Amino acid sequence: MNFEIQKRALSRVIRDDLDALIVLWPAQTAATPSEKDPLSTLVSQAVQAGDLELKAGAVLAMYGQAGIKARHVAVVCSQDNTPDQIRSAMLAAWSALKASKAKKLGVYLAGEWSASGLDAAASALAQASYSYTTTLSKPHHRTLKQVLFSAAEVSSELCMALAQAQALIAGVELAKEWANRPANHATPTMLAQAAKALAKGPSFKCEVLGPQDVAKLGMGAFLAVAQGAAEPLRFIVMRYNGAASSQSPVVLVGKGITFDTGGISMKPAAEMDEMKYDMSGAASVLGVFKALGELKPAINVVGLIPATENMPDGLAIKPGDVVTSMSGQTIEILNTDAEGRLVLCDALTYAERFKPQCVIDVATLTGACVIALGGVRSGLFSSDDELALQLQQAGDRSGDLCWRMPMDDPYAEGLKTRFADVANVAGRAAGAVTAAKFLQRFAHKYPWAHLDIAGTAWKSGAAKGATGRPVALLMHYLLAKAKAKAKVPARAGRPA
Template sequence: MNFEIQKRSLSRVIQDDFDALIILWPGALVPDASAQDPVSRMVAMAVQNGDFELKAGAVLSLYGQPGVQVRHLVVACTAENKAVQIRSAMQGAWAAMKAAKIKRIGLHVPADTMPQVLQWALVGLCEASYSYTTTVSQPAVRSFKQVVVSVDKLQASQTSAVAHTQALVAGMEVAKEWANRPANHSTPTQLAQVAKTIASGRAFKCEVLGPKEVAKLGMGSFMAVARGSAEPLRFIVMRYNGAAASQAPVVLIGKGITFDTGGISMKPAAEMDEMKFDMSGAASVLGVFKALAQLQPAINVVGLIPATENMPDGLSVKPGDVVTSMSGQTIEILNTDAEGRLVLCDALTYAERFKPQAVIDIATLTGACVIALGAVRTGLFSSDDALAHQLFEAGETAGDPCWRMPLDEDYAEALKSRFADVANVGGRAAGSVTAAKFLQRFAKRFAWAHLDIAGTAWRSGAAKGATGRPVALLLQYLLAQAGQAQPVTKSAKKSVGKPQGRAAPRKVL
């Protein structure tokens, strides 16, 4: 996808040769019936006659209008210019024009449009027009390849936002692609191959460890999950070196369970197909690295992906088995369907060798987080107040929100075991919190955050598919650390919900 931005007035843009033009219309912008351009006059007439309401998602679709060169013209109301309203506007706009043959799209915005609004609009358009194609014999391929943004008074921050968004969309679509793929087209070996392709540039390195190397490292917890699968595990280490070697990196750890049957603690058959999305954390790390390759920010980033299937077999780990993690801590596996934390804990220990400034793990970890936060906000757990606040702000600015959950020490009581240092589950109560408390045991030597994306990584039902979240949140956070991010929105400046203590079928455990 190619994005451009130009300084052009609305009266000039409507005379261009676009196949389609989308005009963002804020709810506060009162249309002028005496305006020089015909579009403003038509909008004023439509509002006056009650045919176009100034509310989020409302669209006015025009075709072949006198005085307008553009074939398809859609005015989309963005109401108060909030992220969800922008997304609704772009969905409505695309729905009004998707049946047409469109190769080149224009997007006109008011002169005072904030950079974030440009990002949300472009991402919204690409989300609305996205379709999965890899394993479809006659795919519905997106018809357009270029979007030209126009604004009456161009600002440098808007130009930067468009360049940022082009990389962001590329990253999100990599994340969607690999999360959407069926498990037989997204094996640990294939994830390793695409990681090598993405991390092939000058500033990148990629190392892939197999079963022998992982065994030598003592990753007994990770290996326990992989025992039942015929697909060999892969531990993928991606590195982006955009800053001086002396600068401590940010480490991103993506859960890479390429298919999750639950193991011996088998999941119900209904909707088990959606467990191909259980590697959405890994897919988001791949997406972030794709965006880094385009933006080349001055920061060092490490991506770790422990990739395996979780399958039932005669060799599978059993409920009640005790394994030894890379850290030396022993774990009683009470439920084999709580496997994500078992692969992540060894990756957290491995991350220590990079002496990181921060470590963020991303995982479709618990159904309990879906119950708590639904599909709106990602669950954020952190032992570091500053890191938690930075991630919260990044999510608000990127339109990819999260919410901080508690980490009170009292929750760790549920994980006590008579037969090992810790149990891998603590019961149904506060399941997302006890899962995070389990991970926290392995993350005491660095600033750490855990993003539970079980509710936000994909949609079910008729619109089933990966969302590409939280690539936008992570990229915004990384660019902020590199000093190249967009400014924080007013809404992002409000304080994070701070619970007591230090820290402010989908999966059942």
């Protein structure tokens, strides 16, 4: 799907060769239209007759109207044109138009586009028109190919915002693709192949480590999770070098449990199929690297993906087993279904070698986070106030929201055990926090944040599927870092 933006008045847009047209109409404009074209007249009449309510998401659908070339038209109230209201309006409008199977769509906003509003419109349209097709015998591919946004004035800022939105959408949809795939179509080996496919061009590198390499590194916790699986583990190391080699990288760590049975601590059968999404953190790292390749920002980024299945084989780890992590700390495994933190802790130790400016791990880690925050905000845990603030601001800008959770030291009391340095679970209380406190033990040598996306990475029920979160949040964070670095003036040379 290709996005373009053009300078057009509505009187010109309604004469364009389009299959369908979405017109976002603010409440104030709908009440007093400023233009005298056929569409503006129809909207004014609809408002006066009460057929178009002046509230966000209210839609007036039309077909084959005289003076309007597009066969299908949806006028939707965008209230005050905030990004959230534009997002809701686009979703409502596409719902009215999706049966049209339009290939070429126009989107016009009565008023001035903001960069954030344009981003919201593009991402909402992509979300609404997305369809998974990989494992369908008769796939229904997205028919929408071209979207033409129109604005009274087109600035360089809007052009940049649309290019950024398109790149982020590509990243989000790659993350959706891999998270949606069944586990037999998204093995650790296949994830590694996908990472290698992304690592093309002089700015990218990708290294894939197998079981023997991981054993030599002393990743005992990661190996312990993988030992019950027939599919061999893969430790994927991706690098994007967009800045000088002297600039420390941001390291992203994505949990890559390609299927999670729970191991010996077996999960209930109901909805276990959704455990194919347990590699959504890994999928989001792939999505970020896809977007980095499109935008090429001046920043260095490392992606680490520990990928394995968690299976209940005869060789699988058992409750009560003690393993030694790469950091040297020993871990008593009280519950084999708390495996994500075991693969992450070794990846967090491995991250030290990059001397990172910060490390952010992303994981569908705990059901407790779903209970705490539902599917609206991802859980944010951090040992660094500045990093936490920057991530929260990136979430607010992107609409990919997160919420900072507490990290008080007393929460770690439940992880104490007589038989190892630390247990892999505490009690039921504050489960998302105690999981974060476990990870914190392995992340003391750099600023660190943990995003628990268990509630936000996928939806269940009728809307079942991956969301691609938190690709947008992470990319907004990385782009802001690159922009801030570019603004720092070079140091003046010392006088002789």
